[in-house]
Amino acid sequence: MEARLIAVDPQGGHAEVVLPKEPVSVGGRPEDGVFLRIGVAASILRLRFDPSLSTWVVDVLEAPVPVRLNDEPLAERASAPLVNGDQLAFLGFQVGIRLISAEPVFNGRAASILPLPKSGALVFGRGEAPAGEAAGFVGLDADDQTISSKHFIIERQQGGHIIRDVSRFGTTLNGVSFSTAELVYGDRIKIGHYTFEFDGKALRWLDHPDAGMIEAERLTREAGGRKILNEVTLRVRPGEFVGILGGSGQGKSTLLNALCGIVPASSGAVRVSRQLLEDRSSIRDLGVGYVPQDDIVHRELTVNDALLLSGRLRLNLPVAQIRARIDRIIGQLGLEEHRAKRVYMLSGGQRKRVSIGIELLSNPSVLFLDEPSSGLDPATEENLMVLLQKLALSGITVVCTTHVLQKAYLFDRLLFIQDGRLVFSGDSDEARTHFLGGGQAGSQLEAPLEKIYSILADRSIPAEAREQAYLASPFAPPPAMAAAPPAAATRRGRGKGVRDDRRVPAPRALATLLKRQWKIVVADPLNLAFLLAQAVVIAILIAWASDDIGMRMFLMVVASMWFGCSNAAQQIVGEIMIFRRERVCGLGLATYYGSKLLFLGALTALQTLLLFGCAHLMARHWHPEEFNRPEFERQLNERYTAVAGQEEPVMAAADDDFIAKGDEDFGLVEEQSAQSSTTPAAPAPPPPPSPPKPGTVERLASIGDWFHLGGNLTESGPRDLLLENGERARDPAGKLLSFAGLPIDRVLTVTLLLRAGGLLSAGLIGVILGLTVSTLVRSATQAVMWVPLLLIPQILFGGFVIPYPEMSGSARAFSRGVPSFACQRLIDVSHVYGRAMPFLSNRTKTPVFLTTDGSKETIEWERAGKPLSQDYDRISPFNRSWQNLLVVPDDRGRHKQESVRVTGTFTTIPRDSVKSRQDVRYLKGTVFRNLQPAWAALGCLGAWVAVCATVTLSGLVIKQTGG
């Protein structure tokens, strides 16, 4: 073992010497072994090694000056054994003692992380291993007589690790002697001058004594154009219970947040356990726990689940070990009888204990709490304060802000803050003496501390003057304190720090977050039932209100988007404090966002499927005329047997149907140029269609009938192309033109995929938009207000209520970027993919399906013996889909309004005509098979996903620091 003395003078200069085992005097005489320029020619102390105690002992000599050991006065001629980290102070000098034990030796090598055996036993003892036992032996400092040659044994048993004390002098586990115990994550074993911590897999040697020490140097924070924290320098010893006090708005929370690194100071430095708190990642690495004023726990979870799920997010340990740690914490916090209760059923004090328990999971060396007692009754507040005091006694440094001074006697140290300045640091008696006057000895000890608030409230004395008064008082820290060097503390750059191997892998964090979401949702079955019931109710209303499948699908797109958006809008803003805390504990941004997307996406998809299924079911009930399975089956059979053309036709191959003049969309031809255009060489005719397998027609009929795909499956077969005058179209060489047909399986797959894609992507994009809103807003109420603002444009610009060609030019350009427009395009393509085009002209802005004489078709039918009729515009469910996909005025020339006399009437109606180029006609019989609009829609949705994800992740980065 080696001892080092680190002396720091009042100007901050320091020197380090290795202490010999022989007695050595420390003082201001040149013949002193350690000579300090203290300005007094006297020896102050003597340091000597005591082999029976295996440590150095300090003897105070007949010194003319007071000496303090760890801030406590040491009487003249008193002696005290020293432990690692002790601090002696006199005349403004600080003398630190570092006892450096030899590094443990394992398998012949020095090692400070000692992996525990997967089987068998590991023995810890002094010196070298007994002969033949080297493999399972950890050798500790041979000079340390307090360690037995075999001190304790750790064995693997039933998935855990059992520790047995076999020493002469005893071992302590978390400060308590024991004979046999099961090791739980975070347990601390003290043996001689060594302290080991169990991290679930190995014992780590805590090789420095300052775990839990907090040092702040000139912390300053500027906000709102002023200093809300002004050059605060302070030091908190390990295991102290510290209260930050001061009036409202004086800067208590600002100081606390700066000390724990949650909202770092603008300038200055904070060291925890002698290591610099550099950035947010070091908060976790240095073992800093933080309990904000708001609860950092989901109220719907049970206490046990809240702790278990947080444990799985923070600790990369087997579940059994996490459970053991939770049992320990629940006992420590007195929550045994509440562990099965949901958090919302608990009182304020119990809830605060749960929040503290969550922080204790990761075994912090320092715990910061912002106003832990706010809103609690006096009795609960006292219980909580006593609990925090106990935590401090167990070795955790506890720092909290508080207003109340009644319980100030519980604190080891009070820090008074005024106008962002530290105006006092010391215990409650010292505070009384400093503020209430030391002249009235004895009486001030009884004076209520609350009086200090009235003194501080006297604004005639500025905070700066109070700060100066404190620095000039005997309670002021030695000037050199802040400059105390880290020296041996970071000798091996290890301690509480460097916990990267404990980072929870992303897949496990994701699974835990999903499980937590699920538990929160099922915690309130009524809420879940409501979410599903709203899908059913809206489906019924949609099916009831509209006999138009096109309209029903569009309403479903909007409803689905609304489900997603409303499910997500309050998600992040509602748990931002929990996110912030978990982020500091190592939760990845992408993992968090991914869990929200996956869970809410799945929930919204379930609602959408329910909506779709119910709406279809109810449509069969209310609109039976839309479904005619026998007729559909007959047409399917016909499709399988039909072969177009009597003469030898030019058959467009299924993959490359008739394309003219490079217009690849849909086999468009210009009426006047069709005769003259040059057609590419005709491809070879495909083989005649093979008969369907038994049962295929029935199966297709069921699916097609259910999903409203009759027209798509039947019309996609081979067919002749016709001109408007009813004649069959021919190519320039005079050959008859036909369409070869699309494979029925492809039509079925494409239409089903597009329909599902349109609806599900509407839900997903709703979730994505909702999450973005949730990240950007400041409250859940604001989030709710954003939802209609996002959804109403989806209705207006979706291209259905107002079809695309009917929009103004700028609205049309805008709509192309609207997500519902993209989803509706997928649905549009699914409606018409594989369908044979009727005569269709782009001459009118609203296209009409023309009969051969150019007028709109009128369709007549009978129901219950009653003749009914409708014009084609009214009953064609896909009229808007055709319009949206085929009639794009900008692409086909400029349209100009003109009045046209309608034959047989005296009225004139305004119509659009194409002036800049000739009319475009689609040959009847051309089958729509163009997937380009669907790809464009997917591209648009992809862009939305990318933009929203970027905005959300950036928002989360800002929110994680409280922005």
Ligand SMILES: Nc1ncnc2c1ncn2[C@@H]1O[C@H](COP(=O)(O)OP(=O)(O)OP(=O)(O)O)[C@@H](O)[C@H]1O
């Ligand atoms: N981000 C900020 N921008 C501007 N001013 C701020 C900001 N944060 C805090 N302040 C101001 O700094 C001062 C100290 O705030 P702080 O919250 O630390 O006080 P406090 O002592 O904790 O008060 P309370 O006990 O009421 O919570 C207040 O005047 C507050 O208005």
